[in-house]
Structure formats: structure tokens, C-alpha cells
Amino acid sequence: MLILEFHSLELPKPDRGKMRFHKIANVNKALDYIASKGVKLVSIGAEEIVDGNVKMTLGMIWTIILRFAIQDISVEETSAKEGLLLWCQRKTAPYRNVNIQNFHLSWKDGLGLCALIHRHRPDLIDYSKLNKDDPIGNINLAMEIAEKHLDIPKMLDAEDVVNTARPDERTIMTYVSCYYHAFAGAQKAETAANRICKVLAVNQENERLMEEYERLASELLEWIRRTIPWLENRTPEKTMQAMQKKLEDFRDYRRKHKPPKVQEKCQLEINFNTLQTKLRISNRPAFMPSEGKMVSDIAGAWQRLEQAEKGYEEWLLNEIRRLERLEHLAEKFRQKASTHEQWAYGKEQILLQKDYESASLTEVRAMLRKHEAFESDLAAHQDRVEQIAAIAQELKYVPFKGLQCSTLTSSLIHTIQLSVQYFQYSALFSLRLCSSVRLTAYGDLISAHDQFKATLPEADGERQAILSIQNEVEKVIQSYSMRISASNPYSTVTVEEIRTKWEKVKQLVPQRDQSLQEELARQHANERLRRQFAAQANVIGPWIQTKMEEIARSSIEMTGPLEDQMNQLKQYEQNIINYKHNIDKLEGDHQLIQEALVFDNKHTNYTMEHIRVGWELLLTTIARTINEVETQILTRDAKGITQEQMNDFRASFNHFDRRKNGLMDHDDFRACLISMGYDLGEAEFARIMSLVDPNGQGTVTFQSFIDFMTRETADTDTAEQVIASFRILASDKPYILADELRRELPPEQAQYCIKRMPQYTGPGSVPGALDYTSFSSALYGESDL
Amino acid sequence: MPQNVILPGPAPWGFRLSGGIDFNQPLIITRITPGSKASTANLCPGDVIVAINGLSTENMTHNDAQERIKAAAHQLSLRIERYVNISLHTCKPTSPTPHQAIVPGTHPQEQD
DSSP: OHHHHHHOSOOOOOOOOOSHHHHHHHHHHHHHHHHHTTOOOTTOOHHHHHTTOHHHHHHHHHHHHHHHHHOOSSSOHHHHHHHHHHHHHHHHTTOTTOOOOSSSGGGTTSHHHHHHHHHHOGGGOOGGGOOTTOHHHHHHHHHHHHHHHHOOOOOOOHHHHHHSSSOOHHHHHHHHHHHHHHHHHHHHHHHHHHHHHHHHHHHHHHHHHHHHHHHHHHHHHHHHHHHHHHHHOOOOOSSHHHHHHHHHHHHHIIIIIHHHHHHHHHHHHHHHHHHHHHHHHTTOOOOOOOTTOSHHHHHHHHHHHHHHHHHHHHHHHHHHHHHHHHHHHHHHHHHHHHHHHHHHTTHHHHHHOOGGGGOOHHHHHHHHHHHHHHHHHHHHHHHHHHHHHHHHHHHHTSOOTTOOHHHHHHHHHHHHHHHTTSOOOOOHHHHHHHOOOOOOSHHHHHHHHHHHHHHHHHHHHHHHHHHHHHHHHHHHHHHHTOOSOSSOTTOSOOHHHHHHHHHHHHHHHHHHHHHHHHHHHHHHHHHHHHHHHHHHHHHHHHHHHHHHHHHHHHHHHOOSOHHHHHHHHHHHHHHHHHHHHHHHHHHHHHHHHHHTTOOOOTTOSOOHHHHHHHHHHHHHHHHHHHHHHHHHHHHHHHHOOOHHHHHHHHHHHHHHOTTSSSEEEHHHHHHHHHHTTOOOOHHHHHHHHHHHOTTOOSEEEHHHHHHHHHHHHSSOOOHHHHHHHHHHHTTTOSSEEHHHHHHHSOHHHHHHHHHHOOBOOSTTOOTTEEOHHHHHHHHTTEEEO | OOEEEEEESSSOOOEEEEEEGGGTEEEEEEEEOTTSHHHHTTOOTTOEEEEETTEEOTTOOHHHHHHHHHHOOSEEEEEEEOOOOTTTOOOOOSSOOTTSOOOTTOOGGGGO
């Protein structure tokens, strides 16, 4: 019973009593227990044992040990032994002076035991100091360490092992199997704890990514919410400076504020994709962002932003153009209006004179002449006046600064009403001076100006003629001492007027020359700007196009490994980053063009907006494509195993595939698992069998074996695996205690678990029992109820 | 149209529960163990659990829901919403089809 107790936990209580029948009862209890575990005891009865039949007893003891210490299903020793042997070979493979072929001779020099210890706990033994010339020392050393640190009793007699020709196989196997349990068990616990930590780490990482997504999404949406009203605001400013400031603000927006946001949006998409991939790979439920922050919501908001943007720049330019024209018109109006005002000044008075009522015939005739002159004057003016009126009409409806057009308009209209068709204009001069040339083309302006300059000599001649006439009139008056004024009754234009106006012309002509020159220079400069912009844009546009095509091709045509594709994409990314300064330069030229109020460019089909949009699209595309390849790599690696591992598995399988038909039977599989350190309990083994042999055919194919090993060794985890890991740490109990968690897991993860695990309320519960099953399944958002 | 389903106790009920507010997903049944109490009661994968023993699941975390279901001893009362989509569900209809005779003491699906 004591031996059984040593090997197993679940034992019926022994009867206390020294009587033979007590002993027989105890032994029977033990035998029944053994039989219940499926161990066939051949002709062993309680009496034989109690009566001290040594051979029988020893045999039975050995059977017990074999069954419980080495735990095979069948009574066949071979599979357990083989599994154990293979395990020893694996673990001692790196030690060149150890060669385990069996459980007798191979262990005689003691190095095998030491190697096993060193392989798992190099801190306990200094292997390099050992050599095979001291076998007894080696064996004793190993046993000493095993007893002290691994709780393994000294079962061997070193001298016996060394001095016997062929040491006893069973003894050695028993002792070695203790090592197996100690190390494989510790390893299992460590693996389980690692697995749990990994799972929790994955969880925490996923939670972090989800929070980050939500945060970035809100920030971006908030920025969009603030920006759209600004772009949709179409209230025009009153001055051109204010509008140009708006244009400048918009340029700033496009060059400085928006690009980082474009990147943020791209990053958000990428984060979302990566997160979903990671969740899928780690078997977690997909991520559903909270209301209003879904990918579709963000895409929708972004679209609205770009719509608002599109109209805004156009509107800005139109407004500025309109304002410029208005300013120009207002200036023209001012000039013409003031000129006309000067001309019209006093005329009204004259026209209202009723002096003709009391005049003589001669006087009336003179007045009529004067009147005819004025009439032609006014007729010539008419056209201009109508222009002014038209401008005034236009300006009247615009709240344009510094113009009191309404009063001027009405006075002009009044003058027209009074004097239309009754006056003749004699000073053609004035007309020319104030003539407005409604030419829009600069070239026309120049030719008109030149024409005008050409007429100056002639006009001067006329002026001289007029002056000489006046002089003569004065002379005649003088010589005849007439008491009439020298003023011309036939004309309202006096000599003074002529003189002042001539002075003015002499001033204005060179001035106009200069402004025309300046305008010419400006036109040339603008043309230069246009060409410069065009030259760059015509290079950049196609470059962007080519890059986009290259990126698209790389994902379609790539046949090599994903890493190669990644490298190429990274190279493209670098090219793009290096190219950026060209875009900046173009923006600079564009700014100059806008400041010079140039709105057209026939040298290129690309506008700044085209280039901007193309550039943003390029940046987004390369980032997205890189992310796609990353996702593919993640997915590939998550399901994969290394070539080395594959070779290992193949070797194991082949070894246990006795009939060489690509199949293992259950016992072989069990041995195979043992050889890999998977010492499994009944329930666990049954579970695994149902996975690898779902149809209960009694055999395990290589494929299902590989699938199973991949699942076990790869990074993917499932609720079941996590539960299994916790079960190991909980020593097979259905609940785990806080102390156990603290002992096996790092403090942070232990605390995390203790805080979140619910109370265990199933059968066998004790206070403080934590339910790891529901905790684990809740991690994956799934529970079986 | 929500339906009320009552499962006679005790557990296990035989279905897999998924979702919860901590996963931003509705509480939904994703698997029915064949021959279990859940399958006898005609629950189907895709059924959304709207209330557990009368309590609304609107703001429940996965753990909450799990606890409440586990707490049910004699019977489990669920109110479910089923969004009928022929391609998704392989469940049989709850009411017997007209041409089947209603034999007392048996359910249509037990005649398989």
C-alpha cells in the first residue's frame, strides 16, 4: 500500500490491524485498485503476498512500479520502455561522450545520468569536469544531486552498477523514469506557465490596440468635425487682402495641416487590419469598434471633408478674381466719375440759364453755337457716361469699400437728362484725354497707347492753333477796345482749361508709359512662373503615375517569398520619401503663382490640386500595400513550423511507424508522445486521441500527427489549450488556488488572473478556489454551458 | 419576434455562448451539442439571447452572462431573437407541420 501511495494519489484507506485477515483485506484492496487501473495480475493472490512469496511479491512490485511510474495503457512494457529510451536519447544527444542504446550497459559510466541532469538543470552540475574514468563517482554525484534537488531517492547502488557485467535493466529503468517525471513534469509546468503568459500578453496587446484604435478614431473624427464647417463657410470677405489671407490659410491647410491627417487615417486603417489579423490568428472574436467609429463611419466623414474641400478652393479663387475686377472697376469709376464731374461742374448752371429770353438775335445765335458745341461734347461723352453708369450699377450692389456711387450716379443721370442731344462738343481733346479704351488684352492697351502718343503732335498742333485763335481774338478785342469778354461765346471750353489739361497730358503720358512697362514686366514674370511650374508638374505627374503602377505590379507579379516582396516595397517607400522635396518645391512655385493672381496655365494639364491628390494617394497606397504583405507574413508564420521541427516530427513518426505504412497505432502514439516529453494522464490522452483520430479508426496518420504537433507547438492558442495549461499548473484539479498562480506565474500575470477569475463552484470546491475554465473561455469570448 | 425558451435543469445545457458587451458583440449561441437539452428545446446557432431568467442582456459582459446561466439550477429561461435566414439555420421549425399527425408525448424532431 505504501508503494502504491508513493505512486498514486487516489487510494482507498488501509485497514488498521495486524491480523492476517486485515492484511489480506488491505492487499486485496490494493490488488483491486491495481486491477481497476487495467493492470492484469497473473496468478497473484493476496495470500501469496501476505505469506511472503518473495518472487511473486517482487514481480508484483515491479508490475506496480511499471504501471504507475511509467504509465502505459497496456501491460506491454515495450511501448513505455521505447518511449523512455527515445526520450533519453534525445536529451543526451548533445553530449558526445554519452550513447544511450539500452537501459543497462549504456548507463554504466554514470555520464548518462549526469548528462540528463545537466541538460535540464545546468546550474546543478558542472558536466565538463566529469570523465568516464570515475563511473562510481559519477553515479553517486548524480544520485546525490537528484536526491537533494529533485526529490528522487537513491535507488541505485553505484558499485553494483559498475561492477556487474550487465546491470539490472529494470532498476535502471525505474530510476531513469524518475528523472523523466521530474524533468518532463517541470518542463511541462514551465511550458504551461509560458503559454498562459503568452496568451495573457496577447490579450493585453489586443486590448491596447483596440483602445488605441478607438482613441485615434475619435481624434480624427473630431478634427474632421471641426474642419468641415470652416471649409463649408462661403461668406465672402469685403477686401481682397482678407480673401487672400483666406487663400493663404487654405494653402497652409493643404500643405501643413492635412497631410499628417491623411497619414493618421491611413495608419488607422492599417492598425485595424493588423488587429483583425492578429485576432483571427489567435482565435479571438473579431474586433467591432464602438458606434460611430466603424471603418465605414470614418470613410464617410473623410469623404464629406474632401467634398467640402473641393468646392472651397474654387470658390476662393473665383471670389478673389471677382474682387480684383471690382477693385479695378471701382478705380476706373472713380477716375472717370471725377473727370466727368469736373466736366459736368457748372454746366448745369449754364444750362439752366434763361438768358436767351432777353438776348438779342446775335446773342441767341452765339448761344446756339455754344449749345451745339456742348451737344457734340456731350454726345461724345455719352458713351463714357453710360459705361460709368453701368459700372456704378454693378458696384451699387456690392458692399464695396470707399465708394459713394449712389449720389454720383444720380447726379450724372440728371445731367444727361438735361443736356442730351442739345450740345455740341468742340474740344475733341478732352475726349481723347479721358477716353476709356475698353480693351482687355494688354497688347491692345499698348497699341492704343502708342496710337495715342502718335496723335499727340497733331493734337499739340491743334492746341497751338486754338491758342493762336484765342490770341488773335484777344488782339482784336485789344485793338478795337471792345468791351466784351475774351471768353468764347461759342464754346464752354476756356483757354485755361485747355492749358491745364495739356499740362496734365504731358504728365500722364510718361506715367502711363511707365505703368505699361511695369505691366509688361509683370506679364513676363508671370509667364516665367507658369513655365517653371509647368516644367516641374509635367515631370512629377508622370513620376507619381509610374510609381503607382510599379507598386500595383509588385503585388501581382511577385512570385518569390513574401520577404522579397517586402524588401522591394520598402525600397519604393524610400524612393518616395526621397522624392518629397520636389513636391515641396512645386508648392513653393504654386504659392508664388497664386500670390501673383495668375489663375491659368496653358503649359501643363496638371494643377497643384491634381499633384497633391496624386501624392497623397501614392503615400496611402504604399503604406497599405506594405501592410498587406505584413499581414500575409503574420498569417504564414502563425501557422507554420520550422523545417527543423518538421524533421524532428518526421523522425519520431518514422521510428514509431513500425509497419512502415504511414500509420501509428494508439500505443505507438502514446510512446511517441512520451518520447517527446508529453507524459499524459488518461483524460488528456483520450482528448488528444479524439483529435488525431476523430473517426476512431485506431490509427494516427502522419498528417493528423503533424496537425496536432503544429497546434501544440505553434503560437496559436485556443481556449482548450489554455485550460489544459492551467490544469497542469493546478496539478489536474478543476480549480486553481491563488497561491499556485503566484508560484507559477510572474507576479503581474498572477495578479491579473487572481483578479479576474471567478469563484469555482463545482464539485470538490474549497474556499479560495478559482475557476480557470470559465476565465479561459471568456478570454476567447466563448463558453460551453 | 422574441421567443421564450425554457430548458429543464440541471446543467449542462449543451450550447456554446459567444459575445458580450466587452467584445462589442451581441450574446449569441454559436453551437448546439447534438442531443442536448438545448437542441431538444429547439435552440439554434445564431440565436441571440435577449434575456436570461427575465434579466435583459443588454449591458452584460460575457462573464456576467456566463455566471447567470450557470446560476440557474432547476431550469433555465431564455428569451431569444431569431433572425430567420434559411441558409444559416439548420433547425427545424418549432411548430409541427400540418401534414404530421401530432402524437401525444412526442416532438416532431424525435421521430428522426
